[in-house]
Amino acid sequence: MAYDEVLRGYEPVLGLETHVELGTRSKMFCSCATAFGAEPNTQVCPVCLALPGSLPVVNGVAVESAIRLGLALNCSVASWCRFARKNYFYPDMPKNYQISQYDEPLCFDGHLDITVDTPDGPREFRIEIERVHMEEDTGKTAHMGGATGRIHGAEYSIVDYNRAGIPLLEIVTRPIENTGDLAPLVARAYVSELRELVRSLGISDVRMEEGSMRCDVNVSLMPRGATEWGTRSETKNVNSLRSVERAVRHEIERQGGVLSAGGRVVQETRHFQENTGGTVSGRSKEEAQDYRYFPDPDLVPVAPAAEWVEELRAALPELPAARRRRIKAEWNLSDEELRDLVNADAIGLVAETVEAGAPPADARKWWLNELSRRATEAGTELSALAITPAQVARVAALVAEGALTNKLARQVVEGVLAGEGDPDAVVEARGLKVVNDDSALGAAVDQAIADNADAAEKVRGGKVAAAGALVGAVMKATRGQADAGRARQLILERLGVQG
Amino acid sequence: MSAITRDEVAHLARLSRLALPEDELDQLAAQLDVIISAVAKVQEVAKGDIPPTSHALPLTNVYRPDEAVPGLTPDQALAGAPAVEDGRFRVPQILGEEE
Numbered sequence: 085m086a087y088d089e090v091l092r093g094y095e096p097v098l099g100l101e102t103h104v105e106l107g108t109r110s111k112m113f114c115s116c117a118t119a120f121g122a123e124p125n126t127q128v129c130p131v132c133l134a135l136p137g138s139l140p141v142v143n144g145v146a147v148e149s150a151i152r153l154g155l156a157l158n159c160s161v162a163s164w165c166r167f168a169r170k171n172y173f174y175p176d177m178p179k180n181y182q183i184s185q186y187d188e189p190l191c192f193d194g195h196l197d198i199t200v201d202t203p204d205g206p207r208e209f210r211i212e213i214e215r216v217h218m219e220e221d222t223g224k225t226a227h228m229g230g231a232t233g234r235i236h237g238a239e240y241s242i243v244d245y246n247r248a249g250i251p252l253l254e255i256v257t258r259p260i261e262n263t264g265d266l267a268p269l270v271a272r273a274y275v276s277e278l279r280e281l282v283r284s285l286g287i288s289d290v291r292m293e294e295g296s297m298r299c300d301v302n303v304s305l306m307p308r309g310a311t312e313w314g315t316r317s318e319t320k321n322v323n324s325l326r327s328v329e330r331a332v333r334h335e336i337e338r339q340g341g342v343l344s345a346g347g348r349v350v351q352e353t354r355h356f357q358e359n360t361g362g363t364v365s366g367r368s369k370e371e372a373q374d375y376r377y378f379p380d381p382d383l384v385p386v387a388p389a390a391e392w393v394e395e396l397r398a399a400l401p402e403l404p405a406a407r408r409r410r411i412k413a414e415w416n417l418s419d420e421e422l423r424d425l426v427n428a429d430a431i432g433l434v435a436e437t438v439e440a441g442a443p444p445a446d447a448r449k450w451w452l453n454e455l456s457r458r459a460t461e462a463g464t465e466l467s468a469l470a471i472t473p474a475q476v477a478r479v480a481a482l483v484a485e486g487a488l489t490n491k492l493a494r495q496v497v498e499g500v501l502a503g504e505g506d507p508d509a510v511v512e513a514r515g516l517k518v519v520n521d522d523s524a525l526g527a528a529v530d531q532a533i534a535d536n537a538d539a540a541e542k543v544r545g546g547k548v549a550a551a552g553a554l555v556g557a558v559m560k561a562t563r564g565q566a567d568a569g570r571a572r573q574l575i576l577e578r579l580g581v582q583g
Numbered sequence: 584m585s586a587i588t589r590d591e592v593a594h595l596a597r598l599s600r601l602a603l604p605e606d607e608l609d610q611l612a613a614q615l616d617v618i619i620s621a622v623a624k625v626q627e628v629a630k631g632d633i634p635p636t637s638h639a640l641p642l643t644n645v646y647r648p649d650e651a652v653p654g655l656t657p658d659q660a661l662a663g664a665p666a667v668e669d670g671r672f673r674v675p676q677i678l679g680e681e682e
Contacts, residue, residue, distance in 0.1 A: 118651070
């Protein structure tokens with residue numbers, strides 16, 4: 085059913101559950117390493133394989149990270165809470181349960197303010213945070229036989245437990261109402277802002293494409309004017325900002341179709357399809373009581389001292405919203421310029437480039453033009469490009485001091501992205517120095533004058549603008565490496581004209 | 584009054600991916616009922632002034648430093664696996680009953 089038509093009759097209600105894998109060196113309850121992309125089952129031990137007699141011990145840094153995120157989300161921090169076992173029979177956890185938190189989350193009752201761009205200008209929404217709790221990630225299953233790795237039709241599965249036990253934070257919103265047709269954008273803006281927040285705390289690399297940040301999207305519809313929420317669906321593992329937006333939109337359209345045809349929305353788990361942007365039905369959702377949560381007797385309670393929490397609060401870095409306000413003022417940006425930076429997810433990168441010494445305008449130009457184009461071409465996010473803010477700042481400095489033209493600088497960036505090393509190493513290896521010593525340039529200038537006698541004659545006759553063609557010939561002969569300004573000076577000197 | 588019904592045993596069996604024949608459902612319901620009733624006797628002595636306990640030790644905040652330590656080799660890790668494929672644990676199909 086068409087999106088606009090659904091929204092004329094129904095009001096969407098959203099809920100978002102976001103999992104963030106922490107960037108700790110070791111797992112949540114054991115000392116196994118957490119490197120991404122290791123060979124299967126090489127980062128496992130008796131604890132995360134659930135071998136008999138093994139006992140979990142909590143990673144202190146993971147607790148600290150959870151509290152810091154809770155504080156950044158304006159949450160209260162529990163003075164005492166426990167871990168709980170979530171029991172289920174699915175081989176992604178060898179214990180037959182996942183250690184999580186149930187009715188005693190570490191952090192609760194917070195909020196995150198977000199801004200959504202609308203045709204009528206920016207609109208603010210306050211997203212209420214119900215809880216932030218600690219748990220452990222599951223192993224990775226691959227489904228074999230049947231059609232292309234899908235769970236449906238698979239004959240058996242194979243499991244790698246390297247990821248099992250990596251610390252996870254789950255951030256759960258309260259139901260988000262009154263967003264109307266902006267619902268997909270609100271969901272996207274929330275996940276984007278949360279990602280910025282987590283990144284600013286330095287507790288996770290939050291790479292959605294590598295699964296270190298994953299989103300479950302709950303959507304329900306209620307008839308306009310109704311006070312009771314409809315039945316919701318939960319779309320699992322939505323792994324990019326664009327997919328979050330598409331998943332919400334798709335579920336609004338799908339549920340609108342079901343309800344308008346007189347049907348009933350089934351409470352179920354659905355899987356997002358990256359290729360179509362649609363969702364397909366998964367298992368019907370187990371009830372919370374089916375998980376038979378109970379306090380984990382292997383772990384003692386977590387009781388963060390109030391003094392410690394206050395120390396962590398005082399040591400929080402500047403958070404993204406405050407940084408945006410400061411940067412807008414310091415760099416004197418318009419609303420649109422700030423919005424472009426935010427939309428390109430470039431604000432942190434640009435700020436770091438400025439901190440590394442580049443003027444704000446240069447830093448913005450590089451990230452929003454050349455590098456955004458490269459990221460789009462590579463189908464990746466800006467932050468995933470193989471170039472650091474410090475390297476971008478160095479390229480900008482080389483241009484500023486006249487060692488590189490803009491064209492050469494783009495080649496240097498290409499070299500850095502291709503893994504050829506730092507900008508200076510690329511300049512050296514590719515021989516990309518601007519040619520501005522007069523002996524080297526002089527020969528090219530003489531040749532250009534000889535090859536373009538007409539233009540040279542015009543310049544001699546006083547039409548200085550005709551020198552452009554000669555400069556062009558010099559640039560061509562030096563494959564773009566000439567200092568164009570110096571070449572122009574030399575040409576005018578040779579032709580006896582004052583520049 | 585019985586603490587656990589035949590339907591609850593059937594539900595639990597489904598969650599646990601166990602195929603229980605009809606007669607075993609009756610048998611297990613009765614047995615589980617006896618077990619639960621026996622354990623429930625604790626409630627008779629646990630009066631309102633005794634807080635529920637989830638741990639035998641009066642400890643809080645037991646943390647490990649965040650340092651990675653080598654664990655098992657893949658061979659050791661997979662030594663007890665019923666089946667192995669491609670360095671991974673091979674397990675029966677998942678959720679096959681819901682296709």
